[in-house]
Amino acid sequence: MEHPRRSPGATGQRLMYAVSGVLAAAAGMAVGHLVAAFVNPSASPVLAVGSTVIDATPTPVKEWAVRNFGTADKPVLLGSVALVTALAAAGIGWVSRTRPSLANVLVVGLAMLAGLAAWSRPASAPFDIVPALVTAAVGVATLTGLRALIPNLPTPGAAQESPLSHTAYAKGASGEPARRNFLIGAAGVTVGAAALGALGQKLAAPATLPSSVTLPKPQTALPPLPTGIEGKVPGISPFSTPLNDFYRVDTALVIPRIDVGNWVLEIGGKVDKKLSITFAELLTMPMIEKDITLNCVSNEVGGPYISSTRWLGVRVRDLLERAGVQHGVDQILSESTDGMTISTPIQALTDDRDALIAVAMNGQPLPARHGFPARMVTPGLYGFVGATKWLTKLTATTYAADKAYWTQRDWAIDGTVKTQARIDTPAGLATYKPGKVAIGGVAWAQLRGIKEVEVRVDNGPWEKATLGPDGGTDYWRQWFWVWDATSGRHELTVRATDGTGALQTDKRADPFPGGASGWHSIVVLIS
Numbered sequence: 001m002e003h004p005r006r007s008p009g010a011t012g013q014r015l016m017y018a019v020s021g022v023l024a025a026a027a028g029m030a031v032g033h034l035v036a037a038f039v040n041p042s043a044s045p046v047l048a049v050g051s052t053v054i055d056a057t058p059t060p061v062k063e064w065a066v067r068n069f070g071t072a073d074k075p076v077l078l079g080s081v082a083l084v085t086a087l088a089a090a091g092i093g094w095v096s097r098t099r100p101s102l103a104n105v106l107v108v109g110l111a112m113l114a115g116l117a118a119w120s121r122p123a124s125a126p127f128d129i130v131p132a133l134v135t136a137a138v139g140v141a142t143l144t145g146l147r148a149l150i151p152n153l154p155t156p157g158a159a160q161e162s163p164l165s166h167t168a169y170a171k172g173a174s175g176e177p178a179r180r181n182f183l184i185g186a187a188g189v190t191v192g193a194a195a196l197g198a199l200g201q202k203l204a205a206p207a208t209l210p211s212s213v214t215l216p217k218p219q220t221a222l223p224p225l226p227t228g229i230e231g232k233v234p235g236i237s238p239f240s241t242p243l244n245d246f247y248r249v250d251t252a253l254v255i256p257r258i259d260v261g262n263w264v265l266e267i268g269g270k271v272d273k274k275l276s277i278t279f280a281e282l283l284t285m286p287m288i289e290k291d292i293t294l295n296c297v298s299n300e301v302g303g304p305y306i307s308s309t310r311w312l313g314v315r316v317r318d319l320l321e322r323a324g325v326q327h328g329v330d331q332i333l334s335e336s337t338d339g340m341t342i343s344t345p346i347q348a349l350t351d352d353r354d355a356l357i358a359v360a361m362n363g364q365p366l367p368a369r370h371g372f373p374a375r376m377v378t379p380g381l382y383g384f385v386g387a388t389k390w391l392t393k394l395t396a397t398t399y400a401a402d403k404a405y406w407t408q409r410d411w412a413i414d415g416t417v418k419t420q421a422r423i424d425t426p427a428g429l430a431t432y433k434p435g436k437v438a439i440g441g442v443a444w445a446q447l448r449g450i451k452e453v454e455v456r457v458d459n460g461p462w463e464k465a466t467l468g469p470d471g472g473t474d475y476w477r478q479w480f481w482v483w484d485a486t487s488g489r490h491e492l493t494v495r496a497t498d499g500t501g502a503l504q505t506d507k508r509a510d511p512f513p514g515g516a517s518g519w520h521s522i523v524v525l526i527s
């Protein structure tokens with residue numbers, strides 16, 4: 001017996017339904033993204049789902065993503081969300097061929113998932129559902145409109161497949177002109193969606209430009225940071241990291257946009273007097289300058305997530321003294337405008353290391369991506385326990401009562417920076433000529449300082465490196481040693497001794513849960 005064959009037109013028609021589904025989703029999300037620019041940028045359907053996925057991703061997967069994609073992890077994540085959404089939308093478009101009402105329900109359902117995601121964000125407001133509602137409406141309207149343009153099959157046999165396409169057959173056009181209509185419609189939706197989405201992206205730019213802030217003068221200005229040795233040893237990290245090269249690590253898919261006119265820093269919890277400090281008021285408090293190296297607990301041995309600069313800010317201690325922290329408090333839980341929570345030991349915020357609420361880095365207001373208008377910086381602690389960006393709240397509490405974002409994800413509670421040294425030059429696996437080759441890099445042990453750096457070639461003796469200028473115990477130290485390189489494949493290893501005389505451990509540890517350890521080694525080829 002012969003099987004009835006689908007006409008080539010049937011495949012094309014199915015494809016058009018699938019495409020309609022995808023374009024309906026794209027148009028809905030684009031308009032939702034635009035509406036979110038007015039309501040709350042992070043309530044955009046794409047971003048709300050993306051952020052929810054980030055928070056729900058198990059720590060090992062996140063670690064893997066950071067290792068493989070580095071700072072491109074966010075585009076990769078958004079791309080994956082888009083791909084999954086497109087597949088679902090294509091499926092819905094397909095369904096709409098025979099069951100249009102069901103397809104509409106599915107479109108609304110998909111948009112509502114994004115709405116729920118927006119609603120469940122830590123810093124969400126009731127109106128954050130609005131972009132998703134708009135997405136649903138635009139999605140259904142687009143799907144309906146595009147479906148009406150899909151040409152019917154010329155053969156009545158296909159029309160028999162379902163009563164619905166039969167109805168469509170009765171009123172719709174068929175053949176080439178109709179196919180052209182669909183293509184024009186689809187192209188129009190594509191262009192429109194791209195334009196509206198881009199407009200939304202543009203409108204969601206920062207509310208206050210950091211450059212509009214006038215910085216206060218520090219109480220006592222520090223002498224300028226000494227000139228580093230990067231001019232002398234090419235390839236070594238600059239002593240002061242240029243702002244554009246400062247590493248960035250956070251969970252924010254949209255950089256929070258903050259209007260400094262409305263910004264307040266709330267100080268509450270177990271305190272004698274709750275405080276609510278405006279940005280203008282913060283700027284009138286005594287400001288100090290401090291040179292601090294900031295690094296991420298996720299940094300591998302030899303990794304890039306570390307930078308150094310001069311910060312300007314108010315001592316956290318001064319603020320906590322004004323509020324009067326009560327007996328029994330062992331942590332300050334800080335919160336950002338985007339709902340990030342970070343626990344910092346009370347000791348680290350009140351001792352003489354001078355943890356800061358920083359408003360400037362390298363003589364400029366904080367760039368938006370580094371926490372504008374104010375962030376914490378705690379010398380000696382990894383960023384995830386002491387460097388809250390877009391800071392808006394400090395709560396005096398206990399570790400027993402409150403858990404922070406990373407602690408809930410099993411990272412260490414004690415985030416003390418480990419002593420580390422990194423080889424910046426020569427580049428690993430690169431080939432150099434025999435003769436003088438400068439080996440150089442940076443070493444750090446915030447709070448303790450660096451006393452000595454040693455380099456070893458293969459299994460040779462440990463050679464003492466020359467140290468660069470001293471930026472204080474909380475700042476990294478540049479180092480170099482000139483090697484008389486001989487032909488062959490060589491392994492170079494570096495290790496540091498901190499200011500207390502303790503040699504950096506050679507015991508390898510992964511970044512999770514408390515920071516990487518071990519000596520940095522690279523292989524170079526001399527020929």
Ligand SMILES: Nc1nc2c(c(=O)[nH]1)N[C@H]1C(S)=C(S)[C@@H](COP(=O)(O)O)O[C@H]1N2
Pocket residue numbers: 246247248249250251252294295296297336337338340369370371382383384387388389390
């Ligand atoms: N609001 C907020 N603050 C945050 C984070 C974040 O995800 N959100 N990440 C922390 C981590 S893990 C690090 S290492 C530092 C990085 O600061 P930077 O991006 O300015 O270098 O910010 C910290 N502060």
Ligand SMILES: [Mo]
Pocket residue numbers: 249295296297298382383384
């Ligand atoms: Mo971090």
